[in-house]
Amino acid sequence: MLPREPNLAPFDGELYWLSPFYAKEQADAYFQRLSEQLDWQQEELFIYGRRLKVPRLMAWYGDEDAHYRYSGVDHQPQAWTNDLLALKADMDAICGQIFNSVLANLYRDGQDSMGCHADNEKELGLHPIIASLSFGDSRLLRFRHNKTRQKLDVELAHGDLLLMAGNLQQHWRHELPKTRKPKQPRINLTFRHIILSH
Ligand SMILES: O=C(O)CCC(=O)C(=O)O
Numbered sequence: 001m002l003p004r005e006p007n008l009a010p011f012d013g014e015l016y017w018l019s020p021f022y023a024k025e026q027a028d029a030y031f032q033r034l035s036e037q038l039d040w041q042q043e044e045l046f047i048y049g050r051r052l053k054v055p056r057l058m059a060w061y062g063d064e065d066a067h068y069r070y071s072g073v074d075h076q077p078q079a080w081t082n083d084l085l086a087l088k089a090d091m092d093a094i095c096g097q098i099f100n101s102v103l104a105n106l107y108r109d110g111q112d113s114m115g116c117h118a119d120n121e122k123e124l125g126l127h128p129i130i131a132s133l134s135f136g137d138s139r140l141l142r143f144r145h146n147k148t149r150q151k152l153d154v155e156l157a158h159g160d161l162l163l164m165a166g167n168l169q170q171h172w173r174h175e176l177p178k179t180r181k182p183k184q185p186r187i188n189l190t191f192r193h194i195i196l197s198h
Pocket residue numbers: 103105114119132141156174176188190
């Protein structure tokens with residue numbers, strides 16, 4: 001069950017934007033506590049033998065068995081916090097599925113970013129629903145269609161919820177570009193359902 005919002009994707013996938021989903025006071029409280037309570041780490045990547053710092057802070061939470069590979073590294077989730085469980089309950093209800101993990105990203109300023117990618121890892125399945133919550137300063141999320149190169153910009157603000165579904169990840173990539181505009185910190189949470197293989 002997805003919300004009765006217009007689908008922003010013109011073709012090849014589903015994209016729903018609920019702006020805002022949490023009212024300001026509640027979003028303020030979540031932003032404050034998530035900033036202080038999550039175990040934010042700066043990851044390192046090795047590319048062609050060079051060590052690079054990922055330009056943002058990250059943390060991975062979820063059920064004990066919900067392992068996930070990103071940036072080429074297997075990540076063991078940390079145990080859910082009370083706030084993440086409360087947010088997960090809202091996401092489970094609106095999406096009609098049970099999420100078992102969340103990737104948290106903290107963009108400290110306009111120089112923090114995320115490169116172009118699709119969330120198409122095989123452990124997410126072919127048609128994943130990904131529920132993305134934003135807190136803090138607004139940032140541009142840019143989608144681009146793999147074949148037509150069509151561009152779709154969404155300015156994600158404090159308390160917004162963006163739902164990506166259907167075959168969106170197979171046909172579109174997305175990125176959070178750096179910006180020269182002065183930016184305060186932003187937290188993004190992407191709730192995911194990892195399909196467990198036994
Ligand atoms: O920060 C965002 O809004 C995007 C995050 C994202 O694409 C991801 O975590 O896969």
